[in-house]
Amino acid sequence: MAALDLALFHVPIQRKERTFRSKEELTLDYTDTELRARYRFGREGILFLSDLVRDKLTRQTNRNHALSVEQQIMVTLRFLASGSFLQVIGDTLGLDKSTVSRVVDSVLDALCEKRNQFIQWPTNLNQTKAEFYEFAGFPNILGAIDGTHIRIKRPHHDEPSFINRKGYPSLNVQAVCDAKGNVLLFSSSHNVILNCQSAVTPELNFRNQSHYSLFHITKSLY
Structure with a gap:
């Protein structure tokens, strides 16, 4: 009956608009002191790690909300620095738990491949x-x-x-x-x-x- 009513009265289906949480904290626009407080690395260290694994982490996508390599590094550093659950990291940074899990796994795998350099x-x-x-x-x-x-x-x-x-x-x-x-x-x-x-x-x-x-x-x- 509900489907018939919709057909008769042409009631448009209300689709839930996809929303993205704010990722304002995933930025290098902090001072070095603020960055170290959050990620245990300053700007230079974060950029060094990003360049080190950029070839492994650059995502081939046209999505507007894809995480940059620097942001992936920062997500992983926040996880390692805090010892918090993936869900907590996601809530803090405005990301889904599954996204945090995928990013952390990818970054750690990429860094481990470079271990013999250090x-x-x-x-x-x-x-x-x-x-x-x-x-x-x-x-x-x-x-x-x-x-x-x-x-x-x-x-x-x-x-x-x-x-x-x-x-x-x-x-x-x-x-x-x-x-x-x-x-x-x-x-x-x-x-x-x-x-x-x-x-x-x-x-x-x-x-x-x-x-x-x-x-x-x-x-x-x-």
């Missing part, structure tokens, strides 16, 4: 030691160690074990780099030095021999 295992540890000595005057140094906290979602089990001294859940990770700042090891293992599976490990196996002195340099906290 993560390098040492192939000549004598050269590494020589570079540390030339840089800072320390002999027999294999790497510099420091740690950081990576924010995560609140775990369902044993949550108190993941709450750091600042009151939010995180993974406590350590990184080892060489004299040039290249990352040699990145791990959340409790005993990262003894358990590491990198080219540094064979050298460390000699640490108990009196004729073999090797060190990692770090701050007094360690």
